[in-house]
Structure formats: C-alpha cells, structure tokens
Amino acid sequence: MAAAGGLGALPDSLLLEILRLLPLHERLRGARVCRRWRRLVQDKMLWRHVDLMPYKISSKILWHLLKQYLCNSLRILKVRGALYSMRKHEFLSPALFQALGKQCPSLHHLSLTQADLRRLPYDCIPSSLKSMKLSWCEIPTVWFQRSVSPETPRVLPQLQHLMIHNVSAFSDQHLLNISSQTSLRTLKLSETYRLTDAGIQRAAPYLEDLECLVLRKCVIADAAVHVIGRHMKQLRSLEFSNTCSITDAGLACLAALKCLETLRLESRFKLSPDAIVAVCQALPQLRNLNLDGSDLEDQEIRKIQASLPNCHF
Numbered sequence: 001m002a003a004a005g006g007l008g009a010l011p012d013s014l015l016l017e018i019l020r021l022l023p024l025h026e027r028l029r030g031a032r033v034c035r036r037w038r039r040l041v042q043d044k045m046l047w048r049h050v051d052l053m054p055y056k057i058s059s060k061i062l063w064h065l066l067k068q069y070l071c072n073s074l075r076i077l078k079v080r081g082a083l084y085s086m087r088k089h090e091f092l093s094p095a096l097f098q099a100l101g102k103q104c105p106s107l108h109h110l111s112l113t114q115a116d117l118r119r120l121p122y123d124c125i126p127s128s129l130k131s132m133k134l135s136w137c138e139i140p141t142v143w144f145q146r147s148v149s150p151e152t153p154r155v156l157p158q159l160q161h162l163m164i165h166n167v168s169a170f171s172d173q174h175l176l177n178i179s180s181q182t183s184l185r186t187l188k189l190s191e192t193y194r195l196t197d198a199g200i201q202r203a204a205p206y207l208e209d210l211e212c213l214v215l216r217k218c219v220i221a222d223a224a225v226h227v228i229g230r231h232m233k234q235l236r237s238l239e240f241s242n243t244c245s246i247t248d249a250g251l252a253c254l255a256a257l258k259c260l261e262t263l264r265l266e267s268r269f270k271l272s273p274d275a276i277v278a279v280c281q282a283l284p285q286l287r288n289l290n291l292d293g294s295d296l297e298d299q300e301i302r303k304i305q306a307s308l309p310n311c312h313f
Helices: 005-009 012-021 023-031 037-043 059-068 095-101 173-179 199-205 222-231 249-254 273-281 297-308
Strands: 049-051 076-080 109-113 131-135 161-165 188-192 211-215 236-240 262-266 288-290
Touching: 023 037, 023 199, 023 211, 173 199, 199 222, 222 249, 222 262, 249 273
Parallel strands: 049 076, 076 109, 109 131, 131 161, 161 188, 188 211, 211 236, 236 262, 262 288
Antiparallel strands: none
C-alpha cells in the first residue's frame, strides 16, 4: 500500500470509500499506517459485506476477524471453508458459529464454499440468517433441523432463501427438513443428485409460499412437475435445466401457475412446440421464456415466438 502522504488531507468519508474498495488484506494493512487509519479500518461501514472467498483463511485468522472487526453491522459473510485447514473439522466449529451468531445479530446471508460441516449441528447456525448458500460442501445426514438432544435449546434460522450447489449429500430428507421448518421464498438446487420426485412430492405442501424455484442438473420427472403445479401457486420464476425426463404431459401441469413471470427450460427436453405454446398461453403473467439448449429447430422457435408476442426470448 502506498504511504498515507497526501491522503491525510482527505476527509474520513472519502478515506472510508477508498478503504471499502481495497482487498481485505490491504485494508487490514492500512490499520497499521497510523491511529487515524486504524480507527477508520474499524468503522462498521467497512464490515457490512465481508467476502473471504479469495483468501486462505485459517481458524485463527477467522477468530481474529470476529473479535476485532465483525460486529452487529455485519449483514453478509462469504467464507471458503475447511479445505485450507490442517484441522478440517475445527475450522468452522460450533464454537465459532455460536460466537458469530452472538456478536453479529444482523447477519442475514451466509455463503459457505468447500466447507466440511459434518460435525456442525444445524442449531449452531446463527438464528438471524434469512439466506444461505452452500457450494461444494459436506453436510451431515441429519441437518436443517434441531439436534436430537441439544444441551441448551436454540432458535433455528428462519431461512427465506436457500441455494444448494454441488452438495452431494443433499437428499429428500434434507429438503423436507428445511421446507417444514421455515417458509422459503427462494429455492435453488443444482447438482443435487440424491433429490428425487418423491422428495419434491413430500416437501411440496410446505413450499406454497415459494416465489423462485431452480432445479438445475437434478434428476426429476413429470411426477415432480405435477406437484409443483399443484402446490407452488405463488411461483414467479421457475427453471428446469439439464433435466431430461420432463414430457409434454408434465409441462402441462405448469398451466396452474398463474403468477409465473419467468420460465426457463434450458435442456434437451422431449417437449413439442405446441405443448410449450399451450402452457405459456395459459400463463397470463409470463413475460420471459428461455429455451437455451433445446433441440428445437429454428423454424419451431420462430413459431413459438410468433404465438407468444408478449414474451421476451
């Protein structure tokens, strides 16, 4: 980092904007420039959105950040997990999450990547969370619910938005646990190969407030689409990607989603142009249709476009 020099004449508000744009390690180095910079680096404004994804963060460093900088102003935290720790299971420990929940009561979004969570009880997750994203993580067989015998009862997070990407252990039971515990508005599942039609059927009655559903590289068929059309009447955005078992009969079930505004069918579906047109014409709010990756010929695409003048392709 350049010497403070001419920056000393700048007002605090401008220096805070400069510090906000710096990478985390440069920002922390700035705290050693002088007392004024140390005070500025500790300003709550700089620690509302914290992205630690680019860094190899040890447990020691994470505890230091929590004690020195992360406080009640923290809203969003993104962490890359245990792959960089010699003691994998201690990196994101129950004690750390409990301290995070206590010290950062305004934390609303948590994103974890490459984290081993198999020894982490779900009721250690900060109860303030409204949104959570897990990518390439390991999770316990029983999760998204209270521990069987908790030492002290804790409030579970009331998630509204859940994104799961490439979490191989995520199963039908996980979906049922989370959907029955909270009222989800957004559910995005990608490469969750253990999720089945039966799992979606069991969870669907608890997902009636869902507004956005993404099923990407999930092995589902018409049975799942049927319950989506039957129960998820508040859906505004729906995506099926790289899912090859949906037919015209399944697609027709989506005609019940009268609030649907965006529909994405990005895969090699066995769908006819007439079936696509029929279901889209039955959706009065539909304004966006995405057919990327389909096997439809250009002539068929033009036919669909001509039949849906109010849709953006």
